[in-house]
Amino acid sequence: MQMNLQLHHVVQDVTGATGMKIIRSIVAGERDPEELARHRDVRCKASSETIRDALVGDYQNEHVFELTQALALYDFYQTQVAQCDERIEVVLRQLHANAAPVSTPLPAALRRSRQSNDFSFDVRAELYSMLGVDLTQIHGFGPYLALKLVAECGADMSRWPTVKHFTSWLCLAPGNKISRGKVLSSKTRRSSSKAAAALRLAAVTIGKTDTALGGFYRRLSARIGKAKAVTATARKIAVLFYNTLRYGMKYVDPGAEYYEERYRQRVLNNLTRRADSLGFVLQAKPT
Structure with a gap:
């Protein structure tokens, strides 16, 4: 932001494929907005022209150095996270090493999309x-x-x-x-x-x-x-x-509709029972 680069406004996640390629290119010395916009991933919703316009800024050496330090820290933490995932995988395999194998196959996942904080293995x-x-x-x-x-x-x-x-x-x-x-x-x-x-x-x-x-x-x-x-x-x-x-x-x-119908039927039964105890008959409103 101090260099007037508005990448975070046009890219939803700067740690995604498009954002990280552009940041690494800036750290490597690239300053041409046209060249930086070429790193746009095909899944990015913003157009190349929009990304190019957002990368026209005032590059200062001290800010680029700060960005380089931040990128190095980001890569270090990603390495630490990967090591934690490897350790968790080893522990899980040790826990079920002596267990009887499951006869039925693993059911299909309800959600196909991959989240940014997913494990590096199939947990x-x-x-x-x-x-x-x-x-x-x-x-x-x-x-x-x-x-x-x-x-x-x-x-x-x-x-x-x-x-x-x-x-x-x-x-x-x-x-x-x-x-x-x-x-x-x-x-x-x-x-x-x-x-x-x-x-x-x-x-x-x-x-x-x-x-x-x-x-x-x-x-x-x-x-x-x-x-x-x-x-x-x-x-x-x-x-x-x-x-x-x-x-x-x-x-x-069963779905939200099934739940709402069951709740509606339960309310109707209660109202019918109360009306009967008071000597009345509950009738549906004519359509």
């Missing part, structure tokens, strides 16, 4: 070989979240007798502060659990999807607020995680 396949189930079939679960929850909670869910014990351990279940039979508070307990924080982030993400869990989040959010809806949705995801690992449950999403 889905490694987790499937170790657990025997594919956690990423649950909406809101990606390979990173699945690995993080397994690291925090383990793979043996029998340590918790029921799913209620598990959600209470995560501090996602309502509290039970009761005195002389009177409920004083049912707020969830505060927790520093990394697993609970990850589940809450997944709940926020899944609230934007056209799934049954997304419909559940949106309905609760409109009724009781977003904070409580996030906790309730996170608890639902934790229940699916527990049942999948302990009982091998296969999650099949």
Whole structure:
């Protein structure tokens, strides 16, 4: 920005293919905007002319030196991340080295797109070989979240007798502060659990999807607020995680429309029952 280069305004991610090629070319000594724009990747939404105009600036030696230092640090951290991925892969293979091989093949992934923070190896396949189930079939679960929850909670869910014990351990279940039979508070307990924080982030993400869990989040959010809806949705995801690992449950999403129809039918049944208790008959509005 100090050199009046507006690359970050025309390229969505400067650490992507187009941005990194241009930055490396600048560090190497290229200053011609026309030549720099030739590094545009075919997947980049901005045109070559737009990128060329954004690269007309005032190149100062001290700022180019600072950019060179930043690029060197970026490459160093990328190397460190790659080494961490290699270490995680080795540990996962050691964990399932003595496990019985899974007879069924790995199911197809729900999401085909690759994220910028993905692992350098197929973590889905490694987790499937170790657990025997594919956690990423649950909406809101990606390979990173699945690995993080397994690291925090383990793979043996029998340590918790029921799913209620598990959600209470995560501090996602309502509290039970009761005195002389009177409920004083049912707020969830505060927790520093990394697993609970990850589940809450997944709940926020899944609230934007056209799934049954997304419909559940949106309905609760409109009724009781977003904070409580996030906790309730996170608890639902934790229940699916527990049942999948302990009982091998296969999650099949019925869709948001199915969930909304079930909710509508439940409301109608309640209204019909109340009208009947008061001596009335509930009738549909004529079309």
